[in-house]
Amino acid sequence: MVGRRRIREALTDLLLAGPATLAMLVLIFAPALIVGVLSFTDYLFGAPDFNWVGFENYRKLFTDETGRRAVVNTLIYVAVVMPFSIMLSLAAAVGIQSVGRWNVWLANFLRTAYFLPVAATLVAMATVWQMLLHPNLGLVNQVLALVNLPGQEWLSDRSLVLFTLAVIGIWETVGYNLILFLAGLATIPQSLYDAAEIDGANRGWEKFWTVTWPMLGPTTLFVLVVTATRSFRVFETVATLTNGGPGFASDVLVFAMYREGFVYFKAGYSGAITMVFFFFILTLTLTQLRIVERKVHYQ
C-alpha cells in the first residue's frame, strides 16, 4: 500500500515539475550546449560548413583589443552600478519606511515614483534620456549652463559615456532594489528595536547598525545577486543610446555578443562571448551564495 502511494506521489511530482523541467532542458540547456559547441568553431551564420578552431575564439576575446574592451567595460559598469544602486536604494528604503510612520500617502507616492523606472519600458525611457542628455537641446546641459557649468557630451564623449550609462543603470535598478529592501525592513520585528533601545541604542544610526543592517543580511545578499546579474546583462541602454560607441567606448559583453552574432554573423565568436558571460554570472552567483550566506543567517 505504502509503495503504491509512493509511486503515485512520485507521478504527481513528475507531473508538476516535469513540463517546466522539460521546457528548461529543451529551451535553455540544449541551446546553451549547442552555443558552447559552436564557440569552438569558426561557424558563420548561414554558412554551409565550419571548421574546429579549439580555443581560438576565447583567446581572441581576451587578447583582441575590441574583445578585451567589452570585458573591461562590463566590469567597470558593474563596479559602478552595484555599490551605488544598493547604497542608494537602502537609504531610500529606510527613509521611505520612516516617512510611512507619519504619512502613509507620501510613502506610497515615493514608493511608486521610485518603482516607475522599473515598470516603464527601458527602451522608451532611453529615448527620454537621449533627449535629456542632448548636448545642445537637452535639459541637463541647459541646467548646467544656468549655474555656469560647462555642458558635457554625455553620450558621445568616450571617457564619459560608460559612466553616463552607469548612472542610467543605477536610476533603473534603485527602484527594484528599494522594493526588496522595503519588504526586508517590514519583516524586522519591532521587539528588536525595543530591545536595542533598552540596551541603550537610542540614536537612529545606532539602531541601524545594531538591528536594521544585520537583520537585512539575507535581503542584502539577494539584492547583491540580483543587481550583479542585472548589471552584467546591461544591453538595452547601450543598444538604444550608443550602439557600443563612440569607437567601442561603451561596448559591453552582451552587446558585443549581439553585435558579433547578429550584425557580423560570427556565430562561433559570439558563442564564446556567451560562454564567458555564463561563466561570469555563474561564478558570481556561486561565490556570493557560498561565502556570504554563511555570515548572514540568524535563524
Added chain:
Amino acid sequence: MKKFLIAAAALSVFGFSAAQAETTVRVHYAHPNLWKNVQEKIAQGFMAENPGIKIVLDAPAKTYAEGAQELLRGAVAKKLPDIAYVGLNRWRILEARKLTVALDPLIGDPAKFEAMGYTPALRSLGQYKGKQYAVAASASTLVIYVNPDLVKKAGGSMENFPRDFDGLIALATKISALGPNIDGVWVAAHDWRFQSMLGSYGGRPMNEDETAITFDSPAGISAATLYSRFSKEAGMKKYGGNEARQAFAAGVLGIYIDSSSYLTRMVEGAGDRFKVTVEPFIVAAKDKSSVYFPTGGSAIVMFTKDKAKQEAAWKYMLYATGPEGAKLVVENSGYAPTNAIVLKDKKYLGDFYAKNENSRRAHAQVAAYSGPWYAYPGSEGVAVTDLIGAALVEIVEGADPAAKMKALADTVRGKLNMK
C-alpha cells in the same frame, strides 16, 4: 452543340485554373514603414498584367540587418523565399554563402538590358567579379542638408553655396560662431560616409579585384582630414545620428551631411521652422571621371533554383525595377530611382520633380555618380567597418589623420588577410 459547349466550358475552367495556379513567387522585403505600400502596389500592378503569376509578400523584416539574418536563418531551414529585397551593402553576404543565383543567363543580351534603363553605373551596384547577382531597386547617396536661415545669419547665401570643401568648412565655422548652442556641420564617423568622401577625392577603399586595401592613399588621407578639419575648425560635435537630426530639426545645426533617403524625415522634422534645402555633395577631385559616390538602398536577389520559378521571378524583378516600379519607389519612399528611363522620360516623374526640387537634385547626383558601396569580403568584413568608424571618432577627437589612417589600414589588412 451541347457537347461543344461543355467541352469549351471544361476547357476554359481547366485553362483558367491552370493559369491561376501556374507559378507563385515569394518575395521578402524589409523596412515596412518605408516599403509596405510600395511593395503592395508593385505586386498588384504586376499581377494585373501577368495573371499567370501569383506574388506572395512575406511578412517584412524590420530592418535590412534583420532581413539579412532572417534570410540566413531561412537558408539553414531551407525556407528561403524566391526573391528578396536586401540592403545594397548586404547582398554580398548572401552571395558569399552561395545562396544567390547569377542573373546573367536571364539577362541575355547586355545591350538590350541597357536599353531597358539599366546603365553600367546602375548595373555595377549588383555585380561581383563580372557576374550580375543583384538588381538595384532603390538608391541613395550622401547629400548636404542645409538650414538656409542659419546660412543667411552667418553671412552666406544659398545662391553662392560653397562647391568645395574649403568653402564648406569656412561657412560651417561662421555658423558655429553664431552662438554656443549653434553647430556648423555634422557628419557621422561611419564607413559609408567616409567612403563617400573618399570617392569625392577619387579614391577607392580597395583595389579592383579586392586583394588590397587602398584607403590610406592620398585621397583617403584627404577624406580623413575632412573629419579632422570639421572638428578643429568648425567645432563639429561628437554626437550620434539621432542627436544630429534632432539638432538640425530644432534649427541649431546649420549643415547636416547624410543619406538622401532621409529627405522626407528631415523635411517633416523641420516643419515650419525653416525650409530644408538639399545641396549635392561636393566633388573634390579634379578628374571628375574618377569620382563616385557609394550608393545605399536596396537590391533584389534571386534564390530559387527552379527554372519555371526563375522565369516568373525574373519577370517580376524587371517589373519592380522597371519604369513602373521605379516611379512607385520614388513617389512613395524618398529613394532615388534605379532605372534610367524614368529620369529621361518626363512622362513618369516630370510632375514629381517639378514639385520636389530637393529630390531632383539628390536623384540627379545618383544618376551621375552612383557607384558600389564596397563591402569588405570575408568573415571580418562587417566588423572592420566598425573599426573604420572607431578610427574616425579618434580623428574627430584630434588624432593625426594621416598616421591614424595608415595604422587603420594595417589593422584592416591584418584582419582581412590583404595587401
